[in-house]
Amino acid sequence: MPFINFATREINCKIVYYGPGLSGKTTNIKWIYDHIKPENKGEMITLATETERTLFFDFVPIEVSNVKGFKVRFHLYTTPGQIIYQASRKLILKGVDGVVFVADSQEERHDANLDTLDDMLENLREYDIDIEDLPLVFQYNKRDLPNVLPVEVLRRDLNRWNSPDFEAVATKGIGVLETFKEITRQVLKKIKR
């Protein structure tokens, strides 16, 4: 749920990166954080295990001022992809304004993509969020690896809503910005509506 403050002229929105374990969610928002100008970002938080697996969430606050006087804040969150953290994933979806589903393109991770998508749909249902009405972007990540599925297969199996989708190599920043821009565009468009 966006929060608009007419006194400070700020709009706040929450964007969640969802996807199976190791698909590259943290890599996406870390890349964004590292490439954003210092004056446009707050402090990044990562709640991770010793082995850099997300334990609860990562958080990046981003600020954009526009000429007409409103400042927009995007709060980016990642969920923990590992199966055992199902309860935490649900907590992070609370009040979400837009979702980026980061899929792992590798063939052997496809079942994990599908399971995680089911898990997301279930959690959204429990919050009474209609996915048809939720800004949503798919990202097929790790396109640099040898054993990846064709995009058509990933699209057919995962992107059942014909949402905008992008191929990515998050470690190199390929597709990261495109994905981010598309989700923010959709979120802002929905506020406007």
Added chain:
Amino acid sequence: MLSLRPEEDEKLRKLLTELNRESKSKIVLLIDKSGQLISRSESPAFSSDDITFASLTAGNVAASEALSKLLGDKNLNHMFTETEDEGIYMILIDDKYILVSIFDKNASNLGIVRVKIKKYYGKLVELLRQIEERIESESSVTEQIDVEDIDLDTLFE
């Protein structure tokens, strides 16, 4: 969609600032359960990133709530965390918002903070309900917002 009008923002800030002063806290924050910072007391000395603080607080409360549910669907009302020098007291309001006081343990204590929160709690709930009613009665707030010409490219270097 949650929104604040300038006069509501001012009322909230005033209330939180009074509570902050009386409870001798460093800062008092009002957060919604999804992690958005809604308002805070005027506390120039507080220099941490309040936005990030709000997000972590909401995560912390959400996890504790889930824990208490696991223990048999009991509701979480409030929680307390402390560091060597500081106390962080969090209390749920209407099951939608979280009120947080951060205080220096040399300047205040949990007892004072709780008594002062109790004093302001009713006023705060009333104000939040008024805001919710106003939001519900409005059809759309967003025509006053121009988000079209936001240029995300300027964000990156």
